[in-house]
Amino acid sequence: xxxIAYVSKRFAxxxxxxxxSLSVHKGSVYGLVGSNGxxxxxxxxxxxxxxxxxxxxxxxxxxxxxxxxxxxxxxVFIPDHxxxxxxxxxxxxxxxxxxxxxxxxxxxxxxxxxxxxxxxxRRVRTLSKGMQRQVAFWLAFAIMPDVMILDEPLDGLDPxxxxxxxxxxxxxxxxxxxxxxxxxxxxxxxxxxxxxxGILHEGRMLIQxxxxxxxxxxxxxxxxxxxxxxxxxxxxxxxxxxxQRGSIHILIMRGNHQEIxxxxxxxxxxxxxxxxxxxEEIFIHEMGDKxxxxxxxxx
Amino acid sequence: MPSKTSFIKAGIxxxxxxxxxxxxxxxxxxxxxxxLLSFPLTILMIYSQEQQRVNANDLLNQGLQxxxxxxxxxxxxxxxxxxxxxxxxxxxxxxxxxxxxxxxAADMIHSLPVRRETLYNTxxxxxxxxxxxxxxxxxxxxxxxxxxxxxxxxPFKAMMMWLGVALxxxxxxxxxxxxxxxxxxxxxxxxxxxxxLLLFPTGFMVLLLDNLNTWLFGxxxxxxxxxxxxxxxxxxxxxxxxxxxxxxxxxxLLIIAxxxxxxxxxxxxxxxxxxxxxxxxxxxxxxxxxxxxFCTMLLGGSYFSSQYSLGWTYFGYFLGxxxxxxxxxxxxxxxxxxxNRQVARGFxxxxxxxxVALVGLNYDVLGYEKRIPSLANVETVYMDYSFxxxxxxxxxxxxxxxxxxxxxxxxxxxxxxxxxxxxxxxxIIANRALEKKQNSTNNTYNNRYVCxxxxxxxxxxxxxxYYIPQDQYAAWFKPIYESQEHKRLLYDILxxxxxxxxxxxxxxxxxxxxxxxxxxxxxxxxVQALQRDAQTRTYEEITNDSSWADxxxxxxxxxxxxxxxxxGDTVFEDYLRRINQLNNSRIMVEDITSxxxxxxxxxxxxxxxxxxxxxxxxxxxxMEESGEYLKIxxxxxxxxxxxxxxxxxxxxxxxxxxxxxxxxxxxxxAFTSETIPEFVKAHFGQ
Numbered sequence: 001x002x003x004i005a006y007v008s009k010r011f012a013x014x015x016x017x018x019x020x021s022l023s024v025h026k027g028s029v030y031g032l033v034g035s036n037g038x039x040x041x042x043x044x045x046x047x048x049x050x051x052x053x054x055x056x057x058x059x060x061x062x063x064x065x066x067x068x069x070x071x072x073x074x075x076v077f078i079p080d081h082x083x084x085x086x087x088x089x090x091x092x093x094x095x096x097x098x099x100x101x102x103x104x105x106x107x108x109x110x111x112x113x114x115x116x117x118x119x120x121x122r123r124v125r126t127l128s129k130g131m132q133r134q135v136a137f138w139l140a141f142a143i144m145p146d147v148m149i150l151d152e153p154l155d156g157l158d159p160x161x162x163x164x165x166x167x168x169x170x171x172x173x174x175x176x177x178x179x180x181x182x183x184x185x186x187x188x189x190x191x192x193x194x195x196x197x198g199i200l201h202e203g204r205m206l207i208q209x210x211x212x213x214x215x216x217x218x219x220x221x222x223x224x225x226x227x228x229x230x231x232x233x234x235x236x237x238x239x240x241x242x243x244q245r246g247s248i249h250i251l252i253m254r255g256n257h258q259e260i261x262x263x264x265x266x267x268x269x270x271x272x273x274x275x276x277x278x279x280e281e282i283f284i285h286e287m288g289d290k291x292x293x294x295x296x297x298x299x
Numbered sequence: 300m301p302s303k304t305s306f307i308k309a310g311i312x313x314x315x316x317x318x319x320x321x322x323x324x325x326x327x328x329x330x331x332x333x334x335l336l337s338f339p340l341t342i343l344m345i346y347s348q349e350q351q352r353v354n355a356n357d358l359l360n361q362g363l364q365x366x367x368x369x370x371x372x373x374x375x376x377x378x379x380x381x382x383x384x385x386x387x388x389x390x391x392x393x394x395x396x397x398x399x400x401x402x403x404a405a406d407m408i409h410s411l412p413v414r415r416e417t418l419y420n421t422x423x424x425x426x427x428x429x430x431x432x433x434x435x436x437x438x439x440x441x442x443x444x445x446x447x448x449x450x451x452x453x454p455f456k457a458m459m460m461w462l463g464v465a466l467x468x469x470x471x472x473x474x475x476x477x478x479x480x481x482x483x484x485x486x487x488x489x490x491x492x493x494x495x496l497l498l499f500p501t502g503f504m505v506l507l508l509d510n511l512n513t514w515l516f517g518x519x520x521x522x523x524x525x526x527x528x529x530x531x532x533x534x535x536x537x538x539x540x541x542x543x544x545x546x547x548x549x550x551x552l553l554i555i556a557x558x559x560x561x562x563x564x565x566x567x568x569x570x571x572x573x574x575x576x577x578x579x580x581x582x583x584x585x586x587x588x589x590x591x592x593f594c595t596m597l598l599g600g601s602y603f604s605s606q607y608s609l610g611w612t613y614f615g616y617f618l619g620x621x622x623x624x625x626x627x628x629x630x631x632x633x634x635x636x637x638x639n640r641q642v643a644r645g646f647x648x649x650x651x652x653x654x655v656a657l658v659g660l661n662y663d664v665l666g667y668e669k670r671i672p673s674l675a676n677v678e679t680v681y682m683d684y685s686f687x688x689x690x691x692x693x694x695x696x697x698x699x700x701x702x703x704x705x706x707x708x709x710x711x712x713x714x715x716x717x718x719x720x721x722x723x724x725x726x727i728i729a730n731r732a733l734e735k736k737q738n739s740t741n742n743t744y745n746n747r748y749v750c751x752x753x754x755x756x757x758x759x760x761x762x763x764x765y766y767i768p769q770d771q772y773a774a775w776f777k778p779i780y781e782s783q784e785h786k787r788l789l790y791d792i793l794x795x796x797x798x799x800x801x802x803x804x805x806x807x808x809x810x811x812x813x814x815x816x817x818x819x820x821x822x823x824x825x826v827q828a829l830q831r832d833a834q835t836r837t838y839e840e841i842t843n844d845s846s847w848a849d850x851x852x853x854x855x856x857x858x859x860x861x862x863x864x865x866x867g868d869t870v871f872e873d874y875l876r877r878i879n880q881l882n883n884s885r886i887m888v889e890d891i892t893s894x895x896x897x898x899x900x901x902x903x904x905x906x907x908x909x910x911x912x913x914x915x916x917x918x919x920x921x922m923e924e925s926g927e928y929l930k931i932x933x934x935x936x937x938x939x940x941x942x943x944x945x946x947x948x949x950x951x952x953x954x955x956x957x958x959x960x961x962x963x964x965x966x967x968x969a970f971t972s973e974t975i976p977e978f979v980k981a982h983f984g985q
Binding site for chain 1: 312313314315317318321322401402403404405406407409410411412413414415570571572581
């Protein structure tokens with residue numbers, strides 16, 4: 001659905017993106033994670049057809065996005081700084097989008113009024129920042145987009161609204177196979193919504209993974225042995241990381257769950273536990289050498 | 300295949316258009332209100348005034364007065380209207396394209412499923428609606444008033460002209476603002492740059508001509524100044540006195556089309572991320588930087604050269620270029636920290652190029668100053684005090700000048716005169732080192748402009764203009780001036796047959812007498828006498844154009860010829876004496892009580908004035924009593940004084956003479972160095 005390949009973008013003397021590639025399948029959610037200035041916003045604006053790349057390809061549905069009305073009619077972009085026309089009420093903005101986006105769904109717009117619970121006759125610019133963001137989602141969902149591009153979308157929303165919005169996104173993805181690309185500086189927040197995660201740092205894509213694969217593939221084990229750690233244990237297990245806390249040995253391992261367990265059992269441990277891994281831990285270990293850096297990138 | 304409607308759909312987005320009108324409709328409404336105040340309401344006000352005048356039985360000339368009062372309204376003579384036309388289209392452009400200059404708005408609008416061309420076209424259409432609808436409503440309302448109130452003398456054409464010109468200039472100013480908006484990334488810069496660009500065609504040419512004048516001896520800046528007033532702002536202000544020609548309308552329409560296309564071209568290539576930069580295209584940064592530096596350099600040079608010496612002109616160039624260059628770099632880079640080596644190097648390169656160019660000009664590398672067409676290639680040559688009559692269309696003449704025969708353009712076709720003018724030109728060029736210096740010392744009495752236009756046989760025209768002291772070139776001017784060709788160009792009386800004249804009136808200067816001659820035989824004789832005098836007039840008499848009377852000749856064609864009876868015209872004088880009308884045709888010794896002669900205190904004071912106020916009569920008596928002046932009462936001496944006192948502006952007055960007339964008026968003239976009577980010299984001890 002979304003394909004970005006070898007994209008580079010310079011701003012005057014700053015290289016914002018360099019050789020970035022990613023792809024998002026139809027009906028999935030891609031999380032773009034990175035610290036401030038990593039190039040997330042630039043990448044999303046390229047995808048929204050606002051910028052054009054110096055190099056590389058930015059495609060949705062296998063056609064370039066830039067100046068492509070047919071694609072943009074099915075795409076909605078919620079930027080980190082949202083713009084509303086001066087003195088416009090929510091209803092005015094709705095009329096405007098209705099005239100611009102052919103897939104606009106008036107019923108959907110009315111239905112969402114119950115979710116967001118804001119008076120449609122309020123002037124948008126007089127609303128609080130969080131409410132303005134809610135309005136953006138409200139309008140965006142009524143456009144009935146096939147592709148949603150969200151730049152730090154959950155910032156400024158209270159936890160309840162955050163969950164509501166996430167639910168709405170998940171619903172749309174499930175029901176209509178909407179495709180979503182969503183940026184955040186918070187990996188943790190992406191965990192429950194994204195199918196894919198890409199980490200962008202200083203304009204380069206450090207790593208991207210399918211979260212389901214990751215979670216199935218990387219395991220955190222706790223083990224204890226009667227007579228201390230067997231001599232061949234570490235060499236055999238080949239853990240991504242290893243730590244000893246008293247008599248407890250903690251390993252993070254890649255591989256098939258059952259196969260790892262079988263190998264571990266051969267050393268006859270006293271106890272074995274498989275613990276849940278946070279996304280952050282997975283990425284730190286996945287990235288190996290670069291792992292030390294990611295601690296500073298993602299918080 | 301896309302149909303026409305789908306093309307229109309692709310060009311205009313209804314949602315964006317409706318949104319523009321919704322957001323900025325207030326601007327159109329305010330514009331309409333202001334225009335209605337400036338135009339139809341003024342018609343009503345004049346009308347109610349007129350009604351009062353009519354009621355006061357002032358019925359004479361009513362029709363003419365009515366037209367005189369209302370017509371200027373249709374000819375852009377309203378200040379409020381001009382102010383509106385000079386600001387509202389630009390404001391409209393700024394507001395409609397504001398979204399380009401704000402990062403949030405630019406991101407939002409460009410993420411919409413609307414192509415850039417569509418955005419551009421739609422906003423332009425919105426602007427046209429916002430500007431045109433109020434203007435059209437104003438025109439219709441005004442016309443309805445003209446018809447409804449029964450105002451006479453305002454033709455439908457005048458209303459249509461107003462409408463057409465108003466629409467044209469609104470569109471031009473608006474489209475300029477739009478195109479500049481595409482180039483810049485800051486609204487204030489857009490506004491400022493638009494006005495600068497609109498003034499640019501005139502301002503830049505004036506500066507360039509002014510500076511070339513300093514550098515190129517013989518550069519005909521007057522020629523270019525007259526033919527270049529394309530700046531829409533100055534042109535609009537001038538429309539009342541100088542209506543638009545068809546060519547100008549065509550040129551403006553072409554410019555509008557070109558600017559529109561240029562705007563699209565740039566919009567397609569605009570990087571939205573450049574929003575917030577003064578100039579949104581990096582490729583234009585050097586153009587902007589060096590363009591500004593060049594213009595401010597010319598400005599600095601003009602400012603300092605108008606008052607001071609050449610050294611100051613150089614200083615002005617450097618200061619102007621320095622300020623312009625660094626200010627534009629500061630604006631582009633959005634930082635004051637521009638005083639580094641890289642920026643300095645760019646400025647040094649510029650200075651180097653300018654120095655080379657100036658040195659080149661100074662040594663006339665192009666050979667411009669010495670270039671003179673070879674005599675064999677010249678077909679005709681124009682020589683006059685200015686290029687005015689060469690350029691200005693004789694068709695555009697007003698009612699007053701329509702009564703007179705058109706004076707011919709000073710174009711010489713005879714090989715003798717072409718050769719003489721060519722020689723004069725060579726003499727001027729040979730003296731150029733000296734003349735360049737004299738130009739700055741400005742001796743206003745002696746100096747004159749010599750404007751030349753050689754029409755070459757290959758169709759080219761060579762223009763030159765010089766400011767030179769005429770008496771130093773008298774040897775070259777004399778044969779030209781005394782040639783019959785020159786006289787036929789100068790004196791229209793030589794171009795008519797004596798039989799064509801019906802009636803002559805001679806109005807004596809300074810005294811209220813006149814002579815009317817209607818008898819065909821006498822009229823014919825008078826014309827013949829005037830023709831003989833004109834034919835035999837010498838160079839000195841032509842340049843010293845002191846006269847006894849003004850003569851009006853009514854021709855059988857209904858046109859008139861106006862000429863002066865010069866003091867040296869003896870044939871005509873004899874004629875008047877013969878018909879016993881001499882005394883009625885000129886001021887006589889008998890008209891004069893006395894005269895006072897004194898040294899001219901300030902040589903730059905104009906030589907002649909008729910002084911009629913009582914204060915001056917009193918002043919005459921005070922001067923008389925002061926004893927510093929030579930008082931003349933002897934009739935013979937008075938006659939000599941009358942004959943030789945001059946009213947010419949070309950020569951410097953050495954002595955001033957004041958005649959006290961019997962009727963109490965005071966007339967003053969002057970003696971130049973050549974015309975001082977012996978008894979005056981004797982009195983003042985020369």
